[in-house]
Each structure stands twice: as structure tokens, then as C-alpha cells.
Amino acid sequence: MTNRPGGRSARVRAVVLEATYAELVRCGYLGMTVENVADRAGVHKTTVYRRWGTVDVLIADALDSSRDVEWPAPDTGSLEGDLIAIATEVVDVFTDPARSAVPEAVVTAALQSSRARQAKKDFYASRHAQAAVVVTRAIQRGELAADTDAVELIRFTCAPLYYRIFITGEPIDHAAAERAARAALVAARAGLLAAAPNA
Amino acid sequence: MTNRPGGRSARVRAVVLEATYAELVRCGYLGMTVENVADRAGVHKTTVYRRWGTVDVLIADALDSSRDVEWPAPDTGSLEGDLIAIATEVVDVFTDPARSAVPEAVVTAALQSSRARQAKKDFYASRHAQAAVVVTRAIQRGELAADTDAVELIRFTCAPLYYRIFITGEPIDHAAAERAARAALVAARAGLLAAAPNA
Numbered sequence: 001m002t003n004r005p006g007g008r009s010a011r012v013r014a015v016v017l018e019a020t021y022a023e024l025v026r027c028g029y030l031g032m033t034v035e036n037v038a039d040r041a042g043v044h045k046t047t048v049y050r051r052w053g054t055v056d057v058l059i060a061d062a063l064d065s066s067r068d069v070e071w072p073a074p075d076t077g078s079l080e081g082d083l084i085a086i087a088t089e090v091v092d093v094f095t096d097p098a099r100s101a102v103p104e105a106v107v108t109a110a111l112q113s114s115r116a117r118q119a120k121k122d123f124y125a126s127r128h129a130q131a132a133v134v135v136t137r138a139i140q141r142g143e144l145a146a147d148t149d150a151v152e153l154i155r156f157t158c159a160p161l162y163y164r165i166f167i168t169g170e171p172i173d174h175a176a177a178e179r180a181a182r183a184a185l186v187a188a189r190a191g192l193l194a195a196a197p198n199a
Numbered sequence: 200m201t202n203r204p205g206g207r208s209a210r211v212r213a214v215v216l217e218a219t220y221a222e223l224v225r226c227g228y229l230g231m232t233v234e235n236v237a238d239r240a241g242v243h244k245t246t247v248y249r250r251w252g253t254v255d256v257l258i259a260d261a262l263d264s265s266r267d268v269e270w271p272a273p274d275t276g277s278l279e280g281d282l283i284a285i286a287t288e289v290v291d292v293f294t295d296p297a298r299s300a301v302p303e304a305v306v307t308a309a310l311q312s313s314r315a316r317q318a319k320k321d322f323y324a325s326r327h328a329q330a331a332v333v334v335t336r337a338i339q340r341g342e343l344a345a346d347t348d349a350v351e352l353i354r355f356t357c358a359p360l361y362y363r364i365f366i367t368g369e370p371i372d373h374a375a376a377e378r379a380a381r382a383a384l385v386a387a388r389a390g391l392l393a394a395a396p397n398a
């Protein structure tokens with residue numbers, strides 16, 4: 001077995017990690033087993049045990065591999081447009097049961113496993129850094145003060161939507177996405193999301 | 200057995216619901232059993248089965264009873280002060296493991312049970328309505344436009360903190376609380392949190 005990209009090892013990893021997400025969605029973190037992941041992937045369970053060992057490692061590796069997938073930041077020409085596009089994508093994912101199942105299962109797993117929690121944290125840090133490009137571009141265009149904390153503006157854009165989804169259980173729609181993006185932007189323009197806050 | 204407030208029935212409910220939270224924290228929603236709740240409460244399991252039936256009903260009743268507890272909204276004299284006080288309480292709860300265990304277990308349970316999800320939704324709706332008093336008072340003092348959605352301002356105050364706690368797994372502190380409160384307020388003052396948005 002080799003670790004050549006595109007080789008047999010990479011193909012095994014791809015099918016096993018796909019099966020990991022499918023099992024996570026089907027039974028949740030506490031119901032998942034390495035055996036069921038191996039069965040679903042059509043891979044011998046010894047292979048999965050030897051390479052990953054536990055369900056925690058499988059989930060962490062699945063999240064790591066998602067992190068590696070390039071996520072193209074929107075480029076609408078204005079920061080407001082870009083932030084609305086980012087918020088709208090959150091709404092589109094979480095109002096589509098086929099797309100929301102994995103992130104919901106991951107948040108649940110992270111509440112039950114410190115390994116999954118770390119992998120989820122790394123995933124969001126990576127995604128935030130990719131999304132923050134829209135803010136650094138806007139700073140270069142002179143749309144926003146140079147000391148704005150780009151990642152903080154992304155967090156504030158997404159937070160009101162995740163709050164409804166995971167905490168209050170209230171509905172979200174595109175109007176909520178626009179509202180979240182505009183509220184975050186007005187806070188940034190007011191200097192409240194500066195990189196070195198006067199705390 | 201009667202339903203007199205303060206009677207035997209109320210005392211049984213109090214010990215059983217306390218045991219429900221303790222078991223929820225100890226084993227999570229999927230690990231909880233009616234038997235273990237009864238054992239911990241020192242109540243015969245038949246009593247718990249007859250009155251509540253399932254773990255779901257126990258959790259929902261525990262949340263309902265928390266909802267009934269009066270939560271005194273802050274009254275610092277300014278809306279900014281009140282919103283910072285609300286955000287600071289969120290930080291204080293979630294940076295204290297003894298206080299954060301129950302809400303974390305409830306969010307997890309709600310991801311696994313529709314009954315718990317509804318109870319949690321009702322809980323936050325009730326808490327939001329209580330907290331929104333600080334906004335309606337500020338509107339009466341002329342600090343804010345009358346068409347501000349009071350509950351939406353509370354949501355935007357809390358959301359960036361919950362986003363760090365439950366989604367990104369990033370730390371929170373009092374500076375983050377002040378930032379969240381001030382960002383929400385500046386969005387409200389800009390008319391972005393109006394009750395009837397131009398969506």
C-alpha cells in the first residue's frame with residue numbers, strides 16, 4: 001500500500017471517509033462503529049482498524065479532508081455583496097436536508113468527542129480564513145479600515161444564522177442572511193471589529 | 200397524590216427534574232434512562248414512568264420548569280449597559296463548567312430528539328422575550344427607533360458568543376461580550392434590525 005495521491009491508498013481513504021460521513025448522519029457519533037463504516041465502504045475492517053483505529057480518528061480525518069477541498073470565496077465586486085453571498089450559502093446549506101445532515105452530525109459529534117471538537121475547530125478556522133479573503137480584498141479597495149479583523153467580520157456575518165439553526169431552532173431565509181451580513185458590515189464600518197480591540 | 204403547588208407532587212417533580220438534568224449531563228441524551236433518573240431522585244421508577252413516561256418527556260418538562268423560573272433582566276440605566284450585561288452573563292455561564300454543563304447537554308439532546316428540540320425552542324423564545332424588556336424600555340426612553348425588533352436585537356447580542364461556543368469552538372471572554380453587544384446595538388441604531396424588514 002502506498003500514499004501516492006490518486007493511488008489505491010487515496011481511493012480507499014476516499015471511500016472510507018465518504019462512508020464515515022454517511023454513517024455519522026445515519027446513526028450519530030454515539031451509534032457509529034468502525035465495522036459499519038468498513039462494511040458500507042466495502043473495505044475489510046482490518047484495513048480500517050489499522051489505518052484509523054477508532055471512530056474519532058475517522059471523523060477527524062473526514063473533516064480534515066473536507067478542509068483540503070478548495071472553497072471558492074465569492075467575488076461580487078462589493079464587500080456587502082460578498083458577505084451576503086457567504087451568509088446566503090449558509091442559509092442554502094441548512095435549509096436543504098441533504099446538505100445540512102453532515103454539518104449537523106459534526107456539531108453533535110463535537111459535543112460528544114474532544115477529537116471531533118478539535119477537528120471541527122480546525123475546519124472552521126480554515127473555512128474562515130478562506131472566506132476572509134473577501135474582507136482583505138475590500139480593505140485593499142479602500143472599502144474598509146485596514147485594522148478590521150477580517151475573520152471576525154466573517155464570524156459576525158455567520159453567527160446570527162447559526163444561532164437560529166443550532167440554538168433557538170428558529171427558521172432562516174435569504175432575508176435573514178442579508179440582515180446578518182449588513183449588520184456585521186455596519187459594525188465593522190463603525191470600527192467595532194478592529195483587530196486589536198480596546199478591551 | 201395532588202397537584203397542589205408546594206405539595207408532595209411538586210416536591211417529587213422538583214427532585215425528578217433535578218435528577219433529569221444531572222443524568223443528562225452525566226450520560227447525554229442517548230445514554231439516559233428513566234430508571235437511572237428515578238434512582239438518582241430516590242423515587243420509585245413506576246412513579247416516574249406513570250408521570251413522564253419517557254426520557255424525552257422528562258427533558259421537556261425540565262426545560263419547561265426552567266422557563267418558569269423568573270429571570271431578572273438587567274437594568275443598568277442604558278441600553279448598551281443592559282446588552283453588555285446580557286452578553287456578559289452568557290460568557291459567565293459558558294466559561295464555568297458547573298453552569299455550562301446543562302445548556303450544552305440540552306443543545307446536544309435537541310440535535311437528537313425532536314421533543315427536546317421543541318422544548319429548547321420554547322425555552323429560548325421565553326428567555327428572549329424576558330430579555331427583550333431592556334430594548335422596549337430603551338425605546339420608551341427614546342434611545343432607539345420604535346420599530347426596532349426587540350427580540351432580534353437580543354438574538355444579535357448573543358449570537359456571536361454562541362457561535363464561538365458551539366460552532367467554531369473558539370474562546371469567549373468579557374471583551375467578546377462587549378463587542379457582540381456593541382455590534383448588535385450599532386446595527387439596531389442603523390435601522391437594520393427593524394421589526395418589518397424590507398427583505
